Amino acid sequence: MMDPKPEPVFLSFLVLCFISVLILVNVEADYVRPPPRKDLHFPWSLKPSSHPQQVHISLAGDNHMRITWITDDKSAPSLVEYGTSPGRYTSVAQGESTSYDYMLYSSGTIHHTVIGPLEHGTVYFYRCGGDGEEFQLKTPPAQFPITFAVAGDLGQTGWTKSTLEHIDQCKYDVHLLPGDLSYANYVQRRWDTFGELVQPLASARPWMVTEGNHEKEYIPFIKDGFQSYNARWKMPYEESGSSSNLYYSFEVSGIHLIMLGSYTDYDEYSDQYRWLKADLSKVDRKKTPWLVVLFHVPWYNSNKAHQGEGDQMMAAMEPLLYAASVDLVFAGHVHAYERSKRVNNGRSDRCGAVHITIGDGGNGEGLAHKYKNPQPEWSEFREASFGHGELKMVNSTHAFWSWHRNDDDEPVRSDQIWITSLVSSGCVAEKGYELRKMLLAP
Ligand SMILES: *[C@@H]1O[C@H](CO)[C@@H](O)[C@H](O)[C@H]1NC(C)=O
Numbered sequence: 001m002m003d004p005k006p007e008p009v010f011l012s013f014l015v016l017c018f019i020s021v022l023i024l025v026n027v028e029a030d031y032v033r034p035p036p037r038k039d040l041h042f043p044w045s046l047k048p049s050s051h052p053q054q055v056h057i058s059l060a061g062d063n064h065m066r067i068t069w070i071t072d073d074k075s076a077p078s079l080v081e082y083g084t085s086p087g088r089y090t091s092v093a094q095g096e097s098t099s100y101d102y103m104l105y106s107s108g109t110i111h112h113t114v115i116g117p118l119e120h121g122t123v124y125f126y127r128c129g130g131d132g133e134e135f136q137l138k139t140p141p142a143q144f145p146i147t148f149a150v151a152g153d154l155g156q157t158g159w160t161k162s163t164l165e166h167i168d169q170c171k172y173d174v175h176l177l178p179g180d181l182s183y184a185n186y187v188q189r190r191w192d193t194f195g196e197l198v199q200p201l202a203s204a205r206p207w208m209v210t211e212g213n214h215e216k217e218y219i220p221f222i223k224d225g226f227q228s229y230n231a232r233w234k235m236p237y238e239e240s241g242s243s244s245n246l247y248y249s250f251e252v253s254g255i256h257l258i259m260l261g262s263y264t265d266y267d268e269y270s271d272q273y274r275w276l277k278a279d280l281s282k283v284d285r286k287k288t289p290w291l292v293v294l295f296h297v298p299w300y301n302s303n304k305a306h307q308g309e310g311d312q313m314m315a316a317m318e319p320l321l322y323a324a325s326v327d328l329v330f331a332g333h334v335h336a337y338e339r340s341k342r343v344n345n346g347r348s349d350r351c352g353a354v355h356i357t358i359g360d361g362g363n364g365e366g367l368a369h370k371y372k373n374p375q376p377e378w379s380e381f382r383e384a385s386f387g388h389g390e391l392k393m394v395n396s397t398h399a400f401w402s403w404h405r406n407d408d409d410e411p412v413r414s415d416q417i418w419i420t421s422l423v424s425s426g427c428v429a430e431k432g433y434e435l436r437k438m439l440l441a442p
Pocket residue numbers: 394395396397398
C-alpha cells in the first residue's frame with residue numbers, strides 16, 4: 001500500500017521533459033522578427049567640386065563596363081583612366097555627361113563612361129575624371145561558376161546597411177536588383193545619399209538594376225516618370241537593342257538575363273513586348289544555357305501585400321516566357337521573401353520558371369507580414385524578413401540558390417535549393433517548335 005509506484009512519477013517526468021522540449025523547439029521555430037530601423041543619417045561632406053561621388057558600375061555589352069559618377073563641377077571631364085595595377089593607368093576612355101532639374105533641385109554632372117575591352121575575371125584599378133581616389137573593380141568570369149547577389153527594395157535604413165554588409169561578405173560577381181532603389185520619393189537629395197551609401201559595393205562589382213514604382217517620381221502635367229532614375233542608373237539598353245532604359249538584356253558567363261519593366265507598356269502591341277520577342281530570338285541556349293528574367297511586381301505572390309498587381313503583365317507575357325523556357329524569375333515590390341516551385345499559369349509545371357520574390361532589402365516601409373492561407377500549392381517557402389539572396393550558377397545544368405535572413409546582424413542561411421536547368425531537363429528541346437511559332441507570329 002505504502003510502496004510508491006515509480007512508474008507514474010517517471011512518466012510525469014518524461015511528459016515534463018517532452019513539454020519543455022516542445023516549448024524550446026517552438027521558441028526556435030517562432031522566429032521573433034526584428035523591429036524596423038531608422039533612416040540613415042548622411043552628414044554633408046566637403047570635397048573639391050571635381051571630386052567623383054556616387055561611383056557605380058554596370059555591364060555594358062561584351063567585355064565592357066560602364067562607369068558612372070557625379071561631380072558638382074560642371075566642367076569636370078568624363079574620362080576614366082584604368083589599368084591592372086594600382087596607380088598605373090594604361091588605358092583612358094572618354095564618355096558623356098548629363099544632368100537634370102527637378103522642381104527646385106539641380107543635379108550634379110552625371111558622367112557615364114564605357115571602358116573596355118576588358119579581360120574576364122580580372123581586377124582593374126581606375127580613377128574618374130582625373131581626380132580623387134582610386135577605385136577597383138573585378139570583371140565577371142568567362143565561364144561558370146559565377147555568383148549573383150540579389151536584393152530588391154533597398155532604401156537607405158539601418159537594415160539596408162546590414163543587408164549591404166552581408167552582401168559584401170559574400171563572394172559574388174554581379175549584383176541584381178529587381179527595382180526600388182533609393183526610396184527618394186521625390187526628394188532628389190536622397191538619390192545622392194543613396195549613391196554614396198552603395199558606392200563601396202557598386203563601384204567594385206557591376207550593379208544591374210530594373211525600375212520599381214519608387215523610381216517613377218511622376219507628377220501629372222509637370223514631370224515625366226523615371227527622370228532621375230534614367231539619368232543616374234543608365235543600363236545597357238542601347239547595347240541590347242532596346243529603345244528604353246526601362247527594359248534591356250545582357251549576357252554574362254553562360255547566362256542570358258532579361259530586365260523587364262513593370263511600369264511601362266507590356267501588352268502584345270507594346271514596344272517592350274516586340275523588343276522581348278526580338279531579344280528571345282537571339283538567345284542561343286548552347287552559348288547561354290540559363291535564361292533568367294527580373295522585374296519589379298511579382299506574378300506569383302501569396303503575400304496579402306500587392307495581391308494581384310502583377311496579373312495583367314503576367315497574362316500578357318507569361319506565355320512567351322514559358323515558351324522560351326525561362327529558368328528563373330526574380331521580383332521585388334513585396335517586402336518579404338517567397339520561392340515557388342517551377343510554375344506556369346498558376347500551377348506547378350516541370351517546364352515553368354522558379355519565381356522568387358526578394359523585395360526585402362531593408363527599406364523604411366517595413367515588412368509585409370500577412371500571408372494568404374492556405375499556402376498555395378505552387379508556393380514552397382515564404383517568410384517576412386529582411387535579407388538577401390545568392391545565386392551560384394555552378395555549371396550549365398546546376399545552380400545553387402540560397403536566401404540569407406538578416407538575423408540580429410548575422411546573415412543566416414534560411415532557405416536553399418539546387419535548381420537544375422530547363423536545358424538539362426529537356427524542356428528547351430520539347431518547346432522549341434512552340435517558341436519559334438510565337439517568335440515568328442506578327
Ligand atoms: C554540375 O554541377 C553539379 C553539382 O555540383 C554536379 O553534380 C554535376 O556533375 C556537374 N555537371 C557537369 C556537367 O559538370
